Amino acid sequence: MNDIAKLVRPNILKLSPYSTARDEAGGAEGIRVWLDANESPYGEDGINRYPDPMQKRLKEKIAEIENIHAESIFVGNGSDEAIDLMYRIFCTPGEDNAVAIAPTYGMYGVCADINDIEYRPVQLNSDFSLPVERLLAATDGHTKLLWVCSPNNPTGNALPFEQLCELADRFRGILVVDEAYSEFNTASRKGKDLLKGRENVVVLHTLSKAYGLAGARVGLAFSTPFIVSLMNKVKYPYNVNLLSQTKALETLDSVDKIRDNIRSILAERERIGNILPLIDAIEEVYPTDANFILVKVREGRADDLYAHLKDFHIIVRNRSKTPGCAGTLRITVGTAEENDTLLEAIRNFK
Numbered sequence: 001m002n003d004i005a006k007l008v009r010p011n012i013l014k015l016s017p018y019s020t021a022r023d024e025a026g027g028a029e030g031i032r033v034w035l036d037a038n039e040s041p042y043g044e045d046g047i048n049r050y051p052d053p054m055q056k057r058l059k060e061k062i063a064e065i066e067n068i069h070a071e072s073i074f075v076g077n078g079s080d081e082a083i084d085l086m087y088r089i090f091c092t093p094g095e096d097n098a099v100a101i102a103p104t105y106g107m108y109g110v111c112a113d114i115n116d117i118e119y120r121p122v123q124l125n126s127d128f129s130l131p132v133e134r135l136l137a138a139t140d141g142h143t144k145l146l147w148v149c150s151p152n153n154p155t156g157n158a159l160p161f162e163q164l165c166e167l168a169d170r171f172r173g174i175l176v177v178d179e180a181y182s183e184f185n186t187a188s189r190k191g192k193d194l195l196k197g198r199e200n201v202v203v204l205h206t207l208s209k210a211y212g213l214a215g216a217r218v219g220l221a222f223s224t225p226f227i228v229s230l231m232n233k234v235k236y237p238y239n240v241n242l243l244s245q246t247k248a249l250e251t252l253d254s255v256d257k258i259r260d261n262i263r264s265i266l267a268e269r270e271r272i273g274n275i276l277p278l279i280d281a282i283e284e285v286y287p288t289d290a291n292f293i294l295v296k297v298r299e300g301r302a303d304d305l306y307a308h309l310k311d312f313h314i315i316v317r318n319r320s321k322t323p324g325c326a327g328t329l330r331i332t333v334g335t336a337e338e339n340d341t342l343l344e345a346i347r348n349f350k
């Protein structure tokens with residue numbers, strides 16, 4: 001048994017997955033009459049047919065864009081599916097635990113609770129840098145997962161590649177690096193580069209942010225073919241629906257447009273990042289590598305500013321109660337017009 005297999009729950013390791021009609025047909029090539037899946041013969045644009053359970057075309061497209069083998073790609077119903085699968089594959093309820101940075105994305109903790117897995121948050125340093133030694137010290141023989149998020153939500157900062165390498169190499173479980181905001185991070189080496197020569201890393205990406213497909217629910221995980229095969233075995237057979245697969249393919253066919261959108265968002269991030277510190281109500285603007293900016297409101301008045309913006313029909317994320325982020329609001333970078341509306345409303349705050 002390889003070292004990673006030893007981390008997998010025994011019931012998952014020996015699981016025989018549900019075999020779909022489409023799996024058994026071994027592909028659509030040459031088939032003229034489909035009478036295997038009790039589908040309706042009536043329907044438009046193929047919507048009467050079950051979608052490809054393994055999202056072959058979508059994976060080929062992603063493989064090309066990301067320069068990664070298709071067998072190393074998992075496609076899920078949002079990255080939230082991949083997050084939940086990590087627990088279901090590696091963590092025995094009531095026995096195993098997961099360590100994570102804090103503050104960070106809430107779903108790692110929620111999925112731990114749902115799966116009855118002890119969740120051990122480790123506060124980032126006060127400048128939001130990675131506490132490598134404290135994270136490793138929080139692990140024990142039952143720690144299967146270590147969650148980091150880079151650029152981190154809600155703090156916005158990307159974590160240094162060398163530190164992620166160190167975590168992956170010293171941790172005896174699976175390091176999950178959530179890079180939902182990867183496309184906004186200009187660092188030269190990122191999560192995917194951690195996969196080279198390592199068996200214990202899972203990198204999460206999503207089409208929900210830079211690709212503009214939050215409504216389609218398409219998340220990605222990159223890892224070894226072994227870990228990806230486990231994810232495929234445990235997922236719902238038809239986890240990504242036909243409409244979403246089609247829309248994702250369409251979007252990935254016009255990556256140039258996406259790249260333009262990313263450039264606009266980065267330019268706006270820089271612009272409002274320069275203006276926000278000049279506004280009286282704002283005490284601090286934290287550096288960001290994502291498509292949002294965390295700001296600290298003066299005199300602990302984050303809740304007041306939040307309510308004020310709401311009166312202007314502007315909604316931002318209130319993080320003022322999050323340990324480590326007291327007094328802060330998280331603001332997504334919008335279009336130039338949206339951002340001007342926001343800046344104007346903040347200037348009006350008394």
Ligand SMILES: *Cc1c(COP(=O)(O)O)cnc(C)c1O
Pocket residue numbers: 077078079080081105149153178180205206207208209214217218219
């Ligand atoms: C937005 C976000 C996601 C995206 O989740 P989806 O289920 O793919 O929409 C994942 N991780 C983090 C940290 C996020 O902020």
